[in-house]
Amino acid sequence: xxxxxxxxxxxxxxxxxxxxxxxxxxxxxxxxxxxxxxxxxxxxxxxxxxxxxxxxxxxxxxxxxxxxxxxxxxxxxxxxxxxxxxxxxxxxxxxxxxxxxxxxxxxxxxxxxxxxxxxxxxxxxxxxxxxxxxxxxxxxxxxxxxxxxxxxxxxxxxxxxxxxxxxxxxxxxxxxxxxxxxxxxxxxxxxxxxxxxxxxxxxxxx
Numbered sequence: 001x002x003x004x005x006x007x008x009x010x011x012x013x014x015x016x017x018x019x020x021x022x023x024x025x026x027x028x029x030x031x032x033x034x035x036x037x038x039x040x041x042x043x044x045x046x047x048x049x050x051x052x053x054x055x056x057x058x059x060x061x062x063x064x065x066x067x068x069x070x071x072x073x074x075x076x077x078x079x080x081x082x083x084x085x086x087x088x089x090x091x092x093x094x095x096x097x098x099x100x101x102x103x104x105x106x107x108x109x110x111x112x113x114x115x116x117x118x119x120x121x122x123x124x125x126x127x128x129x130x131x132x133x134x135x136x137x138x139x140x141x142x143x144x145x146x147x148x149x150x151x152x153x154x155x156x157x158x159x160x161x162x163x164x165x166x167x168x169x170x171x172x173x174x175x176x177x178x179x180x181x182x183x184x185x186x187x188x189x190x191x192x193x194x195x196x197x198x199x200x201x202x203x204x205x206x
Contacts, residue, residue, distance in 0.1 A: 003202065004119070005166075005192060005193065005195060005199065006082070006203045006206075008139055008164060008166060008193060009055060009059075009141065009166055009200060009203060010046075010139075011057045011058040011059045011203070011204065012058075012086070012136070013135045013136055013137055013138045013139055014059050014060075014137065014138075014139040014140075014141060014166075015060040015061070015132060015135065015139075015140055015141070016050070016051065016054050016059055016060070016061045016062070016064055016141040016143060017057065017062045017064060017122065017128070017141065017142055017143065017144075017154070017195055018047065018051075018061070018062070018063045018064060018101075018105065018141075018143050018144040019064050019121065019122055019142070019144030019145060019146075019150045019151055019154055020065060020066055020141065020144055020145050020146075020150060021039075021044075021047065021079075021100075021101055021102055021105050021145070021190070022065045022066070022092075022098065022099055022100060022101055022102065023061065023097050023098055023099075023100050023102055024092045024097075024098025024099060025066075025092075025145060026040070026043070026044065026144075026145055026173075027102040028100060029091070029098050031098075034041040034175055035145060035173065035174075035175055038173050038174075038175050038177065039168060042047060042170050042173070043143075043144075043160060043170065043171055043173040044102065044104065044105070045051075045145055046168065046170045046171040046197040047105055047144075047171050047197075048096060048104050048105060049197055049201060050143070050168065050171055050197045050201060051105055051106065051206045052102050053200075053201050053205055054070065054109060054200075054204055055108060055111075055136050055139075056180060057204035057205070058202070059122045059141075059204065060068070060110075060111075060112070060135055060137065061106065061107075061108070061110070061111045061112070062112045062113075062128065062131070062132075062136075063101045063105070063106065063107055063111060063112070063113045063114070063129060064113075064114050064115075064116070064122030064126060064144075065099050065101065065113065065114075065115045065183070066092060066099070066115065066116050066125075067092045067093060067094045067098075067099045067115055067116075067117055067194060068092050068093065068117065069094065069117065070091065070093055073122065074194070081126065083115070089183065094115075095190065097197055101113065111181070112131065114126040114127060114128055114131065115163040115169045120149055120153045121149070121150045121153035121154040121157060122150070122154055123153075123154055123157035123158060124129065124153070129161055130147075132163070134202075135159035138163060139163065139164040139165070139166060140146075140158050140163050140164070140166070141165075141166045141168065141200065142154055142155055142158070142165055142167050142172065142192065143167075143171040143172055144171075144172060144173075145172070145173050145174070146172075146173060146174045146175070147173065147178075147179075147180040147183050147184065147188075148174045148176025148179070148180070148183075151167075151172050151174070151188075152183060152187065152188065154193050155188055155192050156187060156191065159191050159192070164193070165191060165193070166171060166192060166193045166195055166200075167188055167193070167194050167195070168195050168196050168197045168200055169181075169194055169195070169196060170182050170196055170197050171197050172184075179186075
């Protein structure tokens with residue numbers, strides 16, 4: 001039976017979750033300039049089109065950001081990724097511009113912003129799961145960065161918790177691009193419904 005994407009992403013039970021679309025990750029203050037450059041090419045413009053349409057249709061937008069205390073308390077230290085972040089000259093300190101959502105994406109007053117200080121993805125280190133359940137959400141549209149780590153983890157964690165997951169491939173980003181495409185096509189496509197920003201905009205604009 002063909003998938004009914006419109007029913008799957010009905011605004012009454014759908015939320016768009018952004019992962020780390022913050023100034024210190026994909027913005028002008030990025031600690032990861034190669035990722036920020038890749039995000040600016042397609043992901044950020046796609047999200048800038050998608051989020052206003054989602055909001056107008058009544059789809060909840062939730063921004064999930066990450067920070068690290070200056071003393072590192074509560075943060076992970078058990079992987080090379082975390083050590084690299086610790087050595088970066090860009091510190092994702094709470095209350096600084098680096099942890100703010102990039103301005104072209106919000107947050108708007110109706111958006112929710114959840115911040116974590118540990119873990120590899122937004123589901124592991126925030127109130128995201130209970131917040132989604134309290135909102136009656138059963139479908140998550142996963143967006144943001146990166147396909148290399150956080151996006152892939154978020155998709156898996158969401159599926160493990162019983163959510164349907166939709167992934168607009170032009171509204172996520174990873175590096176290098178051919179690797180991100182391979183992960184989407186060979187792993188995430190087994191777990192999520194892969195679509196595009198254009199498809200979601202068409203549905204939520206109808």
